[in-house]
Every structure is written in C-alpha cells, then in structure tokens.
Amino acid sequence: MNQIQIKNLSKNYLDVKALKKININIAEGSLFGILGPNGAGKTTLLRTLATLISPDEGTIKINNIDVIKEPRKIRELIGYVAQEIALDKILTGRELLDFQADLYHIDQSNKLERIELLINQLDMQNWIDRKCGTYSGGMKRRIDLAAGLLHLPKVLILDEPTVGLDIESRNIIWGLLHDLKKDGMTIILSSHYLDEIDKLADTVVIINDGKIIDQGNPTQLKSKFGGDRIILKVREFSDSLESEKVKKILEKIDGISQIVINASQGYSLNFIADRDKDLITKLKVELAFSKFKIFSLSQSQPSLDDVYLQATGKTLQDAEIYMTGKRDLKKESKQSMR
Amino acid sequence: MEITKNNFIFLYQETAALTKRLFIQLKRRPSTFFAGILQPIIWLFLFGALFANAPKDFLPGVDSYGNFLGAGLIVFTAFSGALNSGLPLMFDREFGFLNRLLVAPLASRLSIVLSSFFYITILSFVQSLAIMFISFLLGYGFPNFYGLGIVFATLILLVLFVTSISLCLAFVLPGHIELIALIFVVNLPLLFASTALAPISFMPSWLGWIASFNPLTFAIEPIRIAYSANFNLDLIAFNAPYGDLTCRNCISLLFLLTILSLVIIRPLLNKKLT
Ligand SMILES: Nc1ncnc2c1ncn2[C@@H]1O[C@H](COP(=O)(O)OP(=O)(O)OP(=O)(O)O)[C@@H](O)[C@H]1O
Ligand SMILES: [Mg+2]
Numbered sequence: 001m002n003q004i005q006i007k008n009l010s011k012n013y014l015d016v017k018a019l020k021k022i023n024i025n026i027a028e029g030s031l032f033g034i035l036g037p038n039g040a041g042k043t044t045l046l047r048t049l050a051t052l053i054s055p056d057e058g059t060i061k062i063n064n065i066d067v068i069k070e071p072r073k074i075r076e077l078i079g080y081v082a083q084e085i086a087l088d089k090i091l092t093g094r095e096l097l098d099f100q101a102d103l104y105h106i107d108q109s110n111k112l113e114r115i116e117l118l119i120n121q122l123d124m125q126n127w128i129d130r131k132c133g134t135y136s137g138g139m140k141r142r143i144d145l146a147a148g149l150l151h152l153p154k155v156l157i158l159d160e161p162t163v164g165l166d167i168e169s170r171n172i173i174w175g176l177l178h179d180l181k182k183d184g185m186t187i188i189l190s191s192h193y194l195d196e197i198d199k200l201a202d203t204v205v206i207i208n209d210g211k212i213i214d215q216g217n218p219t220q221l222k223s224k225f226g227g228d229r230i231i232l233k234v235r236e237f238s239d240s241l242e243s244e245k246v247k248k249i250l251e252k253i254d255g256i257s258q259i260v261i262n263a264s265q266g267y268s269l270n271f272i273a274d275r276d277k278d279l280i281t282k283l284k285v286e287l288a289f290s291k292f293k294i295f296s297l298s299q300s301q302p303s304l305d306d307v308y309l310q311a312t313g314k315t316l317q318d319a320e321i322y323m324t325g326k327r328d329l330k331k332e333s334k335q336s337m338r
Numbered sequence: 339m340e341i342t343k344n345n346f347i348f349l350y351q352e353t354a355a356l357t358k359r360l361f362i363q364l365k366r367r368p369s370t371f372f373a374g375i376l377q378p379i380i381w382l383f384l385f386g387a388l389f390a391n392a393p394k395d396f397l398p399g400v401d402s403y404g405n406f407l408g409a410g411l412i413v414f415t416a417f418s419g420a421l422n423s424g425l426p427l428m429f430d431r432e433f434g435f436l437n438r439l440l441v442a443p444l445a446s447r448l449s450i451v452l453s454s455f456f457y458i459t460i461l462s463f464v465q466s467l468a469i470m471f472i473s474f475l476l477g478y479g480f481p482n483f484y485g486l487g488i489v490f491a492t493l494i495l496l497v498l499f500v501t502s503i504s505l506c507l508a509f510v511l512p513g514h515i516e517l518i519a520l521i522f523v524v525n526l527p528l529l530f531a532s533t534a535l536a537p538i539s540f541m542p543s544w545l546g547w548i549a550s551f552n553p554l555t556f557a558i559e560p561i562r563i564a565y566s567a568n569f570n571l572d573l574i575a576f577n578a579p580y581g582d583l584t585c586r587n588c589i590s591l592l593f594l595l596t597i598l599s600l601v602i603i604r605p606l607l608n609k610k611l612t
Contacts, residue, residue, distance in 0.1 A: 050441050075443035086434035088359065090366050095359075102355030103442035105348045147438075 003028035009058035018044040020210040033201030034190040042190035050080040079153035089133030104151040118146040138169030243267040264318040348445035356453035378411035409562035410534025416462035420500035424508030485564035550578035560585040
C-alpha cells in the first residue's frame with residue numbers, strides 16, 4: 001500500500017526548473033532514499049512534502065490527504081528535519097525540545113516522558129542542558145532530529161541528516177533510523193552518500209537536474225549491470241577524439257556494454273564487462289592491435305554511483321563539483337526566506 | 339481555523355510557548371531591556387538640566403520641563419520597543435527558525451503575532467513603570483489610579499499599532515539590515531515631530547501640523563494629562579491647528595489607527611503565513 005503518492009510534481013524558481021514532473025510512490029513503513037548531487041532538487045522535493053513550498057504543478061498525498069489542500073493535517077503527520085539546522089542559540093537543548101513539544105500540542109504529562117526518552121535514544125544526557133549555541137555539528141544534528149521525532153510522526157522527512165558528521169554521531173543516527181523503521185515509521189531521507197543509501201534504504205530514487213533517472217531497490221539497481229564495473233584509461237589525460245576511437249574498439253568486443261566516456265576524469269572509459277576470465281585479455285589484445293597502450297585499468301563491483309554515471313555520463317562527485325560552481329547560494333537563501 | 343475547544347487550548351499552548359521563548363531570550367540577553375530604561379532616564383536628566391534656568395511660566399500648566407517631558411519619554415520607550423518587535427521575527431526568518439514554526443501544525447499562525455504583542459506589551463509596561471517611578475523620585479509626580487489606567491490603555495493601543503507595522507515590515511523587507519535602517523530613520527524624527535519635547539505652541543505651523551497628525555502625539559497628550567490630579571477624559575489634550583482635541587478624541591484616534599493597521603496587515607500576514 002502506497003502511503004505517499006507524488007504525481008507530476010513540478011516546481012520552478014524564477015528561471016530554474018528545480019523539479020520536472022516527478023512521480024514517486026512510497027510504501028508505508030519503508031525507508032526511502034533520495035540520491036542526487038548538489039542542486040538536483042532533493043531539498044525542493046522534501047520542502048514541498050513538508051508543506052513549506054507550494055508546487056507549480058502536480059499533487060502530493062500522504063495517507064490520502066492532499067498536502068496542498070490540507071497542510072495542517074499533513075503537518076501533524078510528518079516530522080521534518082531540514083538541511084540547515086536552525087536552533088535558537090540562547091535556548092538549552094531541553095528548552096528547545098519543550099518549545100517544540102508545545103508547538104505540536106503534546107500534553108504536559110506526555111511531554112517530559114517523550115523528551116527524556118529521546119534524550120536517551122540519541123545519547124544527549126551530557127549536554128542537553130547546555131545552550132544550543134555551544135553545540136558541535138553532531139550535537140546540533142541530534143537535537144534537531146529529536147525535535148522532529150517528539151510527536152511520533154507517521155512519516156519522518158530527513159534532508160541530508162548525516163552530512164559532515166563524525167562517525168559517532170552518524171552511527172547513533174543510523175541506529176535510531178533503523179529502530180524507527182522497525183517500529184513501522186516511514187522514513188524519507190536524502191543524501192549524497194552512496195554508502196548511506198545503500199545501507200539503509202529499501203527503495204531509492206536517483207534524481208538529477210530535477211528529474212528521476214532511476215528508481216528501485218539498491219541491489220536491483222546495481223544488478224542491472226550484471227557484470228563488473230571497469231574504468232580504463234589509455235593515457236593519464238586523454239582527449240575526446242582518442243577516447244571515441246577506443247570506444248569504437250570496445251563496442252566490437254562481445255561482453256562489454258554500457259560504455260560511457262567520463263570527460264571530467266581525463267576522458268576515461270567506463271563500462272560494464274561480463275564476468276568472463278578471458279574478456280580482459282581479449283581487450284588487451286584488441287587495444288594493442290590498434291596501437292593503444294593501457295595506462296590504467298580498474299575493476300570493481302558496480303555501485304549506485306555506476307547507476308548514476310550510466311544515466312548521466314558523470315559521476316556523482318563530478319556532478320557535485322559542477323553544480324557548486326553554478327549556484328548562487330546567497331541568492332537562494334534569500335529567496336527561500338519566508 | 340475552526341473554533342473548537344481543542345483549537346482554543348492549542349492556540350493558548352503554542353502562544354504561551356512562543357511568548358516564553360521571547361522572555362527566555364530577554365532574561366539571558368537583558369541589555370536592550372535595560373538600555374530601554376536607561377536611555378529615557380538619561381534624557382530626563384539631561385533635558386531637565388538643559389531647561390533648568392528657563393523662566394517659571396515658560397511651559398503652560400507644569401512647574402518644570404522634567405514634568406513636561408515624562409509623558410513623552412514613556413511613550414517614546416514603548417514606541418521604540420514596539421518598533422523593534424519585528425527584529426526577532428526577522429532573525430527567525432533569516433536563520434530558518436521560522437521554518438520550524440511553519441512546519442508545525444499550529445492551530446493558527448496568529449499565535450506568532452500574538453506572542454509578539456504580549457511580549458512587547460509587558461515589556462513596555464515594565465519599562466514605563468520603571469521610568470515613572472524614577473521620575474517620581476526626581477519629584478515629577480505620579481498619576482493616580484485612574485490616570486494609571488489611562489496611561490496603560492494608551493500604551494497598549496500604541497504598542498499594538500506599532501508592533502503590527504513592525505511585524506509586517508519584518509516579513510516584507512529583505513533582511514535585518516534594512517529593518518534596522520528603517521527603524522533608525524523613523525525613530526527619532528517621529529519623536530521630534532511630536533509633542534514629546536515641546537508643545538505645539540512652540541512649533542512653526544508646518545511642524546505643528548505634522549505633530550498633530552503624529553500618532554505619538556495622540557498617545558503623549560492623554561498620558562501627560564493623566565498626571566494631573568483632576569484628570570478626566572473630556573479635558574482638552576492639545577490645541578491642534580485643526581481644532582482642540584480632548585483626551586477621549588486622542589485615544590479614539592489611536593484606537594482607530596490600531597484597528598486600521600490590523601485590518602491592513604491581516605491579508606499580508608495571511609499570505610506570508612500560509
Ligand atoms: N530559493 C531558491 N531560489 C532560486 N533557486 C533555487 C532556490 N532553491 C533552490 N534553487 C535551485 O533549485 C535547484 C534545486 O535545488 P535544491 O536545493 O532542491 O537541491 P538539492 O538537491 O537539495 O541540493 P543540495 O544537495 O546542495 O542540498 C538548484 O538548481 C538550485 O540552484
Ligand atoms: Mg538540499
């Protein structure tokens with residue numbers, strides 16, 4: 001049963017098309033991962049789900065309630081933990097939780113109990129009575145997550161909850177998400193970390209430039225490749241002409257498929273090779289025949305990054321670097337002010 | 339918002355939480371609060387001294403300039419506080435804390451506005467009382483019980499009026515720099531263009547006209563008269579170029595302005611808060 005239905009969702013910011021006709025269904029009790037580089041539209045999607053942005057087109061339903069028409073009902077159902085953590089520096093962690101509990105109308109008798117429980121679950125006893133202004137990044141993340149969980153939401157929405165965290169905080173958060181999922185909470189989580197999504201998510205969508213590139217469960221997506229991922233370079237820094245020539249050669253070899261030239265990594269060739277002992281030897285012979293040397297050749301299990309590369313011709317990391325240069329972050333934060 | 343018993347309790351709970359937060363902030367960062375009391379008292383001293391040797395009947399109806407000044411300073415304090423009330427909201431917007439409020443299932447987002455009203459009203463009451471008490475110690479008198487009621491009623495109206503404008507600006511202006519700049523530009527000129535420092539009879543006619551349309555004047559004059567022993571609402575508060583205004587007139591005008599500002603900002607707040 002799909003608890004969340006997103007249909008044809010589009011959102012533009014002036015000249016930027018942040019979401020382009022997104023369709024997603026999310027099953028109740030699942031952990032749903034959203035993977036994509038900087039600027040892919042993850043935050044925009046999650047903010048729309050959280051009733052903070054109204055879309056230009058499309059509908060979202062959670063438990064059959066329309067997010068746009070009945071935002072207040074939706075707000076009761078969801079917990080939203082934003083990408084930028086906004087705490088009140090002057091309040092202590094405990095005061096912040098108390099404040100948040102009142103905003104969610106938790107009654108006085110449950111309030112203290114919930115707060116205590118979360119303090120223990122997220123291991124915050126030692127610093128919960130210090131002012132939020134003194135917290136480290138990991139502490140801020142944890143208190144923010146606790147705030148999102150106070151009212152026991154049916155759906156928890158997390159925008160890059162572990163970005164930049166130390167191992168300890170990360171493990172605590174992963175552990176808690178695992179437990180919450182076991183208790184039946186639906187969790188939606190965006191991330192740039194492939195390993196995070198790989199480890200936690202039942203289902204993942206990969207989005208890029210406002211569009212869904214692929215979706216499914218992580219193992220499924222990876223097994224689409226049915227072979228090993230190989231990265232080949234004929235020179236340390238090749239050029240497109242040379243790589244195209246090599247590509248032509250590779251295309252003729254049986255058992256090699258899905259060849260992509262990765263311009264940002266010295267025009268290396270990325271492809272999938274069947275698990276066949278002789279294939280690499282065959283490859284070497286063919287290349288030598290056409291007078292190409294092998295500068296490097298690496299072989300690995302396919303990862304989600306390969307799914308991404310296959311769809312876009314860029315690795316997740318490169319897409320990231322590319323987008324970072326293009327965005328005017330100051331302007332965006334001004335515009336997302338309400 | 340549907341009006342149900344639950345919603346009413348929720349509205350109370352969230353407004354109380356928001357107000358409490360403002361007071362915790364005040365308690366841990368009290369400097370602006372004390373500055374708000376200190377500034378008018380310094381003025382009281384300095385301006386009192388400035389006119390110490392003025393002729394006895396230099397001002398009609400009062401014995402000294404300090405006597406005259408008290409009402410203006412009380413109003414100025416409340417006014418400044420209310421004018422600044424948009425700042426915390428602006429910072430919440432800028433730091434994204436407002437999002438925390440906007441994703442919460444608030445019974446009504448009016449609670450964000452209400453909490454600011456409560457906070458500023460209480461704050462300016464306390465500050466005004468402090469100023470009144472000190473000016474009493476300086477020998478400038480104290481209103482009787484009825485007068486005190488009028489002082490607070492007038493202050494509430496002024497605070498509501500100015501706070502609603504300030505909150506509105508906090509949503510409209512791009513950032514706190516702009517808000518502070520605007521407060522800076524508006525604050526003192528409005529004081530000087532009112533009857534806080536001098537009666538209308540001292541002013542050139544153009545300024546007299548301005549002063550007698552200035553909402554601060556509508557608040558200052560009833561409070562000034564509230565200090566006199568035989569206060570009643572139908573006493574003439576001041577002689578505007580367009581005719582004499584009684585205290586009742588002044589307070590009614592202030593009331594009207596407040597209602598008007600609330601009506602005008604409502605659609606804007608609705609738009610920004612849904
Ligand atoms: N307020 C805004 N005004 C204008 N453009 C915006 C605004 N917010 C986002 N964008 C643009 O919309 C696109 C999607 O941005 P979004 O923040 O949703 O990406 P993201 O996937 O969350 O990225 P990140 O991983 O960096 O958080 C980007 O091109 C971005 O520049
Ligand atoms: Mg984001």
